[in-house]
Amino acid sequence: AQTVTQSQPEMSVQEAETVTLSCTYDTSENNYYLFWYKQPPSRQMILVIRQEAYKQQNATENRFSVNFQKAAKSFSLKISDSQLGDTAMYFCAFPQGGSEKLVFGKGTKLTVNP
Amino acid sequence: DTGVSQDPRHKITKRGQNVTFRCDPISEHNRLYWYRQTLGQGPEFLTYFQNEAQLEKSRLLSDRFSAERPKGSFSTLEIQRTEQGDSAMYLCASSLNQGGYTFGSGTRLTVV
Numbered sequence: 001a002q003t004v005t006q007s008q009p010e011m012s013v014q015e016a017e018t019v020t021l022s023c024t025y026d027t028s029e030n031n032y033y034l035f036w037y038k039q040p041p042s043r044q045m046i047l048v049i050r051q052e053a054y055k056q057q058n059a060t061e062n063r064f065s066v067n068f069q070k071a072a073k074s075f076s077l078k079i080s081d082s083q084l085g086d087t088a089m090y091f092c093a094f095p096q097g098g099s100e101k102l103v104f105g106k107g108t109k110l111t112v113n114p
Numbered sequence: 115d116t117g118v119s120q121d122p123r124h125k126i127t128k129r130g131q132n133v134t135f136r137c138d139p140i141s142e143h144n145r146l147y148w149y150r151q152t153l154g155q156g157p158e159f160l161t162y163f164q165n166e167a168q169l170e171k172s173r174l175l176s177d178r179f180s181a182e183r184p185k186g187s188f189s190t191l192e193i194q195r196t197e198q199g200d201s202a203m204y205l206c207a208s209s210l211n212q213g214g215y216t217f218g219s220g221t222r223l224t225v226v
Contacts, residue, residue, distance in 0.1 A: 037217075043219070044219045045205065045207075047216070091156050091157075100145060100147070100164075100170065101147070101159040101162055102215060103159070104158075105156055107155070
């Protein structure tokens, strides 16, 4: 079975600091997408960043960047200059077996403290 | 188009009643997905449509659950004879391809 593991159930960071959320996954596919989603309390799931597995360059979106290690099947999310609005659940996800359905990790609850 | 819309936002129902949820995807997206999310967990896949065809169903989708997308646009998810274990957030998402999924705000179901 293809799985996604987020080993940090909760994390906290001070405003303006940098935090890294970890994610490992298991797949036999060679080409696939990886995603990080943010879900603020009682609010909509929002795409933060995505990585295409065939691209060696790590994806970056403003303060958000990933460290993608394909051989290690690791896909961590780095948030720089953390803001109070970054407080949310963060989910790592990828399409299972090259299919259309996303498999999600259990999430990491991030709290940004003032 | 403002995104994926789900209706209602909240639904409280008595055990044994039937409920139906609606999802309106982004208009140009031909793929539509239903997920279920329980408290403290990541979303779990329920079913997937490409246009009007239901191409994949999870084992989680028991015979009490049915989903339709009759004209390849909006979709409905019906739960018959609801049970307390059905209480969850039901999320709808749409996409053009595997590269991007847009989620709706979800329908929170509480079965009492």
